Amino acid sequence: MSDEEEWTEAPSASYLDSPFRGAARDTGRGSVDAHSEAVRELLAELYSDEMEEALSELLEETAALHAEHSAALVGATASEAAEQPVREHLEALAEQAERYLEALAEAAGEADTRSLTEAELESVFESVAPPAGVGESPAFEQFLGALKNFAKKAVSGAVNLAKKGVQAVKTGVKAVAKVMPIGVILRQLRPIVQPLLMRVLKIAIGRLPAPVRPIATQLARKLLREAPMTEAEETEEAASADRAPAAEALGAEPAPAALLSLELAGATAGLLLTGDESEREAWAAEAAQSLSGGAAEAYGQQSPAAEAEALAEARERFTEALGRLPDGGDPRPALEEFLPVVMAALPIVRKIVQIAGRQNVVGALSNLLAALIGKFTGPRNARILADAVADTGLKLLSMETAAEAPERLAASALAATAEDTVRQLAQLPAEELEDPVRLEVAAGKAFNVAAAANIPSTLLREDLAETEAPGVKGMWVPLPRGAKGALRYKKYSRVFEVEVGAEQAAALRTGGGTPLATVLRDQFRVRAFPVRLKIHLYEAGAHSWARQIQAAEQRGAGRAGARLLTLLPLTRQAADSLLGHPGLGMAKVPKVVKGRQLPRGVRLYGIELADRRQGAGGGAAAPGHPRRPTEVQLTVDARAGRESLAIALHLAEERAQDILRSAGTPPAVGPFLGSLGSALAEATVTALFGGESRNVRVFREAYEQSSHLSPADEGEEFVSSLPPRLRDAVAEGLKRAAGQAFAQYFKGRVDEFARALQDPRDGVTLVVTLPGAPLVGIVTGILARRLPSLPEVSRAVAALAAEPAAKVEVKAGRHRG
DSSP: OOHHHHHTTSOOOOTTSOOSOOSOOBOSSSBOOHHHHHHHHHHHHHOOHHHHHHHHHHHHHHHHHHHHHHHTSOSTTHHHHTHHHHHHHHHHHHHHHHHHHHHHHHHHTTOOTTTSOHHHHHHHHHHSOOOOOGGGOHHHHHHHHHHHHHHHHHHHHHHHHHHHTOOOSSSOHHHHHHHSOHHHHHHHTHHHHHHHHHHHHHHHTTOSOSOOOOHHHHTHHHHTTOOOOOHHHHHHHHHHHHHSHHHHHHTTSOOHHHHHHHHHHHHHHHHHHOOSHHHHHHHHHHHHHHHTTTTSOTTOTTSHHHHHHHHHHHHHHHHHHHHHOOTTOOOHHHHHHHHHHHHHTOHHHHHHHHHHOHHHHHHHHHHHHHHHHGGGOSHHHHHHHHHHHIIIIIGGGTOOOTTSOHHHHHHHHHHHHHHHHHHHHTTSOHHHHHSHHHHHHHHHHHHHHHHHHHSOGGGSOTTOTTOSSTTOOOOEEEESSSOOSOOOEEEESOOEEEEEOHHHHHHOBOTTSOBHHHHHHHHHOBOSSSEEEEEEEEEEOTTBOHHHHHHHHHHTTTTTOOOOSOEEEOBHHHIIIIISOGGGSBSSOOOOOTTSOBOTTOEEEEEEESSGGGBTTTSSOOTTSOOOOSEEEEEEEOSTTOOEEEEEEEEOHHHHHHHHHHTTTTTOHHHHHHHHHHHHHHHHHHHTTTOTTOOEEEEOOTTTSOTTOOHHHHHHHHHHHOOHHHHHHHHHHHHHHHHHHHHHHTTTTHHHHHHHHTSSSSSEEEEEEEOOHHHHHHHHHHHTTOOOOHHHHHHHHHHHHTOTTOEEEEEESOOOO
């Protein structure tokens, strides 16, 4: 079925008419009264995409810090023991944040929400600067800056409620606004900061069970005066969510940082809507419990970290059992104990085991794998494999091999092969695994794939079809070595040094659609091609974050490690173009999004300059302070009376300097606009490619916005739902409209761009705001599963380009719009 056939099952609508409902608000669960409407608007107003981005950075940094502490400890309890210093790290941030809110409250004094003008309110917030991040942490600084602007939102929300005179849950918002001064509002935020940061900790280290319904859903129903959902309604809602486009677009669930930002909005809304001090205290206690992850045990058996630790312990037992086998020993008993633990972590295999019978599947796989790995068990045979692993794997990564006994080296490689065989089987259709004959055939193929990755190439048949890099002496090495804990990642033992030309770098796209040339210019400050690069290859383990791999490699820099600014998905195209071995890349690339754990098994590549002098100014920035590449952020506002699109083009420092240089001295507007248009075209297509940076946000009417999807989640759903031909049409329309706006604005104003570039902040952001109701209707229609025709999209983008009321702003640094 084509995209068009699938989508046109839903009722069609005219996309050139207003997409918004009238005064009657019907959500499918009854009409929405003025109170509910105001509450929903408050929840939408309190959502902060800046806070979402700050929490995303904080999650990555916390995960990396926990991994660093874990690496210094030994044993199954290492992860648990490493939690305490990370907790103290975040508690220091909570203390700084609470002190900052108290300082703001003191500056505001007893001023009433209605007595201060907007300028006076701004003066209060500008009079108290956020504290510098604890320990010079970039993520801490970003969070404190986001907290400042979130506090502004909270005060503005209270002001707006007071103007509307909406009744609070019991006593009335109008009364609250009169009684609760701005200082009191700001102090109400203090008790929810620490629970929020403890939730960050639990998510980052995997100590929460499966995601629970966010506070934005749990407690918003109480604010909206809606009856609690019945068990049947909750089941149906969960099933509907799984079938929704968002579930497909987001890969099962929204980003953790997005949920946290929504939950923070819900908690704060409740504080603003309660009527007296006792109600506020009760709400704050309930919100704090929900924000911190509820009453669930931190080390519950259903948490991701607990599952990873159970697998790590089983892997260790299996490795030790293989290492103890005598020559000719039978590995089946060890396999029969190990394989069920691997299967337990794979839902599709669990289901098949239930259908076909645990003993049947485990027995069949154990017999097959025992025959295949048996040739390398026992002291004599293990020595052959161990020598090959040491020579092909560890020595190429400059790692010591004397610390690991030959039997353990061999057993570790066999354990990885057995585990990956099961994971390969999990990707096959269920019917192939239910039939014993087909299972044996599939298991044989899966073993070949796993062996090609985990067994040194010198021991494999030369004609093995599954060989990933023919002629290359290399293998995937599990890391960290020697620690009896969870596997963090694998690294390919061969580091490739390659020369990349300008055309090659421009043609090769990263997982988010950004050309490699842009990454090299903006993040590595490469100014001339060809450039020589060192390419490091990685494969994510269970419960891994990108920043954990970067931190581990940074600790190993100078031996086997690398100073990596970014990790990019290793597609077949990238592996072929850069390495000449497409088999090392992934045919099907899972989505990699910043602020989410890496999908297990995803392959990535990191880049180093072979000669740091190739980067202007001595090379790339420090790993803790990565530069952002040139990018477009698109904001679609579909709220009645505010229908518009904002296109924010952030030009990284190097790109902005290049554009200004291209204009000559004095700057000529023609060359300037030509270079600017090229950057705009490239970044706009990237934004609509569905990249890892979540570059599109969609704000809908409060009653339409999902309580568990942020505007960035809705934008991700929109991007993922765009067929290629419509994506190209929308990108072309946005590029044309923004380009025309820039051409009009910069006639005689190039000096304004130059002044912004003199600011010490990184780069310049150009924001174009377009009143584009027709194209806004296209976006909301797509989110409602109504696919427009190409002529409808063409008319909408033509109307956008013809819009004379475009507004342009020039801002120093990076802004979202």
